[in-house]
Amino acid sequence: MRKYWDNSGSPASMVGAGADLRPVPASVSLGGVTIAPATVLAPMAGVTDTVFRRFIRNLSGCGLIMTEFTSADGVLRAKDRKAKRYLHFYEDEHPISAQLFGSNPEVMAEAAKMVEGLGFDLVDLNLGCPAKKVVKCNGGSGLLRDLPAIGKIFEAVRAAVKIPFTVKFRAGWNDQEIVCVELAKMAEACGLCGVALHARTREQGYRGSARWEWIAAIKDAVKVPVIGNGDIRTPEDACAMVTQTGCDAVMIGRTAASNPWIFRQIAQYTATGRYDHPAEADRYEMIRTYFSMLIEEQFPDASGKMKQFASWFTHGVPGGAALRKTIYEAREAPEILKRVEEFFEKRLSLTASVTGETCDSIATTMSGVTF
DSSP states (O other), rough: OOGGGGOOOOOOHHHHHHGGGGOSSSSEEEETTTESSSSEEOOOOOSSSSSHHHHHHOOOOOEEEOOOOOOEEEEETTHHHHHHHHHHGGGGGSSSEEEEEEHHHHHHHHHHHHHHHHHHHEEEEOOOOOOHHTTTTTTTGGGGGGGHHHHHHHHHHHHSSSSOEEEEEESBSTTTOHHHHHHHHHHHTTTTTTTESSSSSSSTTTOOOOOHHOOOOHHHSSSSOOEEEEOOSSSHHHHHHHHHHSSSSSOOHHHHHHHTTHHHHHHHHHHHHHHOOOHHHHHHHHHHHHHHHHHHHTTTTHHHHHHHHHHHHTTTTTTHHHHHHHHHHOOOOOHHHHHHHHHHHHHHHHHHHHHHHHHHHHHHEEEEEEO
């Protein structure tokens, strides 16, 4: 299936080509919880902590945010600080879904109960993580080879909680073991409120292209809402996925980390057929806001998190390599923020100066011209 980021034409031609695309739905209902617009921030390990989730929420356009995937065993261990941190959220994050992984139905059910008690709006089962250490424990995509075991987890969790229960999964273990349609039907039969497909196999990891036709096949097979995930890099891609698969909502992962405006851009494109591209000043404000939030939250290893995001946030910034170097050399979070501010204020001041000189030059040149 064609994805618009594959198009080598100009942005203008891409927008023109997308004129007949279906818009991303205004909303979708997952077990009575309304997600509006029908866009979802994918759960990402090391990314979708409470700071990043609120950061995305404040930029507008994202209908549902999700936690980092969290071990159900860890949730039940009273001393597991990491699990507690993963499940920490604020009131302004609603609607929010907690994603759990594990292979023991009883443990999963008890963890889901705890999630419900914490006030989450939904609970989601992770059947997509391809990481070896997770798969080795029969978690994430490791369960895709054991559908009966998945069925037991579905039944146990569904019986344990009243909040909407959903699942995110991959198409199968590899191209020879595609189970996504069968799995979606089983989820529907067990009373789950929606399914999300990352249209790659476990074997692919994050390589190659997502196979959107698998999303379409699931949409044809079940009546519960279907959320499509994979290779959405532009608003045109989001609409192309809806058009080509009929999915009820779109989920965005890695693109959100490099372009946090993607959800707002999708909303703009859906409403008007166009969308804003951030200027350098917008990117500066974005980086400064996120880094300041990390400091205010007193996030563990805030400096490490800043360095992690620096490569994404400064991609395409003129002189970005030099900025990243100064960030990587800094030790403390306030120092990193200061270096970011110095870099952009110098660049923006220089840009303003050059623009002013250009305007003065044009004015001088045109002063003797009669119209």
